[in-house]
Amino acid sequence: MAPSLSPIRSHHVAIIGAGAAGLVAARELRREGHSVVVFERQKQVGGTWIYTDHTEPDPLSVDPTRSVVHSSVYGSLRTNLPRECMGYRDFPFVDRSGVSESRDPRRIPSHGEVLAYLQDFAKEFAVEEMVRFETSVLKVAPAADEGTGKWRIESTANEKRDRRDEIYDAVVVCNGHYIEPRLAEIPGISSWPGKEMHSHNYRVPEPFKDQVVVLIGNSASADDISRDIARVAKEVHVAGRSNAADTFIKRSGYSNLWMHSMIERVHEDGSVLFQNGKMISVDVIMHCTGYKYHFPFLETNGSVTVDDNRVGPLYKDVFPPAFAPWLSFVGIPWKVVPFPMFELQSKWIAGVLSGRIPLPSKEDMMKDIKTLYSTLEAEGIAKRYTHQMGITQFEYSNWLASQCGCPETEEWRKEMYLTTGMRKRAYPETYRDEWDDHRLVSQAYQDFSLYK
Numbered sequence: 072m073a074p075s076l077s078p079i080r081s082h083h084v085a086i087i088g089a090g091a092a093g094l095v096a097a098r099e100l101r102r103e104g105h106s107v108v109v110f111e112r113q114k115q116v117g118g119t120w121i122y123t124d125h126t127e128p129d130p131l132s133v134d135p136t137r138s139v140v141h142s143s144v145y146g147s148l149r150t151n152l153p154r155e156c157m158g159y160r161d162f163p164f165v166d167r168s169g170v171s172e173s174r175d176p177r178r179i180p181s182h183g184e185v186l187a188y189l190q191d192f193a194k195e196f197a198v199e200e201m202v203r204f205e206t207s208v209l210k211v212a213p214a215a216d217e218g219t220g221k222w223r224i225e226s227t228a229n230e231k232r233d234r235r236d237e238i239y240d241a242v243v244v245c246n247g248h249y250i251e252p253r254l255a256e257i258p259g260i261s262s263w264p265g266k267e268m269h270s271h272n273y274r275v276p277e278p279f280k281d282q283v284v285v286l287i288g289n290s291a292s293a294d295d296i297s298r299d300i301a302r303v304a305k306e307v308h309v310a311g312r313s314n315a316a317d318t319f320i321k322r323s324g325y326s327n328l329w330m331h332s333m334i335e336r337v338h339e340d341g342s343v344l345f346q347n348g349k350m351i352s353v354d355v356i357m358h359c360t361g362y363k364y365h366f367p368f369l370e371t372n373g374s375v376t377v378d379d380n381r382v383g384p385l386y387k388d389v390f391p392p393a394f395a396p397w398l399s400f401v402g403i404p405w406k407v408v409p410f411p412m413f414e415l416q417s418k419w420i421a422g423v424l425s426g427r428i429p430l431p432s433k434e435d436m437m438k439d440i441k442t443l444y445s446t447l448e449a450e451g452i453a454k455r456y457t458h459q460m461g462i463t464q465f466e467y468s469n470w471l472a473s474q475c476g477c478p479e480t481e482e483w484r485k486e487m488y489l490t491t492g493m494r495k496r497a498y499p500e501t502y503r504d505e506w507d508d509h510r511l512v513s514q515a516y517q518d519f520s521l522y523k
């Protein structure tokens with residue numbers, strides 16, 4: 072990292088959430104010399120990787136007064152990225168089965184192994200001593216009476232229910248974005264008699280034994296869950312909005328799993344009609360349709376909004392110009408390799424807050440955001456895809472790295488991400504257990520030897 076030329080200013084910073092984003096943000100901010108408090112409403116670190124059998128009482132998770140179950144992880148979940156690629160850069164996600172028998176040695180491990188890795192990270196960098204567990208943030212708002220920049224945070228310890236009101240110099244929002252379900256619109260649904268649910272509340276296939284289930288969605292969860300349920304269900308039908316109208320394909324290797332175009336409408340007699348003309352009688356419709364960004368605690372008087380799933384305005388997906396650098400977000404981009412990106416976003420925030428890394432003026436940040444919005448519009452990309460990155464993530468991460476004086480994303484990581492994506496599409500059944508990127512794995516382990 073480049074030597075600092077200006078004196079480092081230390082600030083009192085609140086981080087909301089102790090998932091993969093909040094943990095690395097806490098480490099980076101403390102490394103930079105800031106004093107940090109992490110608010111975490113659960114009992115332990117790990118965020119969405121803390122698997123629980125519990126689900127929300129409302130299977131669609133639309134009731135705003137419901138008690139939220141944070142995790143969206145299902146029992147059979149294995150990661151969709153190899154561990155080498157997925158881990159933080161300076162704390163590699165290596166096989167630790169030699170240390171404990173309870174660890175999962177596989178390259179593409181189960182959810183429990185990711186949680187164990189995040190717990191290892193928290194231990195290694197003594198993050199837990201900064202965390203206030205079982206403490207929910209209820210409100211984050213500019214502390215007008217305290218002068219510009221400061222933030223008032225209202226929180227409550229879950230047990231005691233007494234509210235605490237504190238002032239911080241800066242807030243870093245790391246609350247995750249797989250909690251607030253997005254639902255598909257289905258003509259006729261209000262009088263359809265079957266059961267509807269969101270994949271947020273899916274855990275195990277057994278409740279679907281001998282049932283006819285329709286899943287809506289084209290992404291990883293629809294793919295995984297449909298195969299999981301097909302083991303016990305009578306029939307599984309997957310409806311995808313981006314599938315051509317005449318799509319009707321039987322999944323190879325299955326006698327009871329079909330891909331369809333989107334649902335045309337549903338009827339009072341329990342039937343579901345697809346755009347391809349097929350009509351079937353259905354017990355359950357499961358929305359595997361993703362999530363909405365949601366910051367129920369954040370009060371900015373309209374300066375930061377979520378509009379059709381665009382969080383904005385945000386400079387480089389991190390700083391809202393109106394409040395920069397005193398309010399920031401880690402973890403907004405999706406279709407990315409999250410952990411190493413969180414690490415770079417956190418380093419950037421830490422360095423900007425201390426005054427070591429300069430930010431452009433508010434006007435220039437707004438100009439940059441407007442250019443991005445115009446480019447997306449010109450390319451016909453809908454607002455809700457503003458934060459989707461895919462291949463562009465590497466350019467973004469490299470830009471962050473340049474701001475922080477860090478090396479760019481390793482070539483092997485990029486290639487591994489792309490290769491895994493291709494293999495996943497070509498061999499969805501086997502890509503987690505068979506691979507041919509041994510060259511990339513050995514390059515990764517050469518790099519990891521730097522961090523032993």
Ligand code: FAD
Pocket residue numbers: 087088089090091092093110111112113117118119120141143144145149150151152157206207208209245246247248249292368401402408409410
């Ligand atoms: P989270 O892990 O959701 O953590 C947010 C934390 O904030 C939680 O602990 C929560 O309790 C806390 N919080 C929220 N609101 C408040 C509040 N008001 N007060 C106090 N605390 C609060 N990524 C991969 O790299 N590989 C994968 O294979 C992969 N598979 C996935 C599968 C599923 C089903 C899902 C849902 C996600 C998957 N991801 C995967 C992405 C995953 O979300 C990221 O890897 C990462 O864990 C997100 O971390 P986060 O810290 O942003 O959010």
